[in-house]
């Protein structure tokens with residue numbers, strides 16, 4: 225079973241970008257953590273990052289056919305993108321939304337997420353460990369399915 229792990233804009237700079245908010249680990253570290261955690265669960269990871277909304281949407285369309293689940297950190301598109309919500313709404317597999325920071329503790333414009341209207345679970349404020357928590361939950365949801 226393939227789990228898509230999709231990352232939105234500026235997450236390519238994880239580890240360099242505002243480390244006091246997002247921590248020191250890089251997106252390559254996150255990818256390695258996810259792959260290591262997925263293997264013993266019998267899951268495969270398709271890990272992607274893009275700064276472009278349409279590229280994320282194309283991966284969601286791909287996941288629609290290929291994925292057993294989608295873990296997505298839409299980054300700033302969380303708060304703006306009805307198009308990403310619409311794309312996720314075309315998928316029947318479980319969707320888990322992850323944020324490294326606790327968006328509810330930050331500026332009010334980060335408090336609303338379009339994606340949460342579709343997400344089966346939302347993890348925020350656990351740092352990059354949130355990806356592992358999402359994967360753990362995804363393994364449960366996929367085992368039930």
Ligand code: DQA
Nearest residue numbers: 297298299300323324325334
């Ligand atoms: C983020 C939170 C968003 O508000 C922000 O725009 C990001 C990252 C997070 O992982 O904490 O780019 O999704």
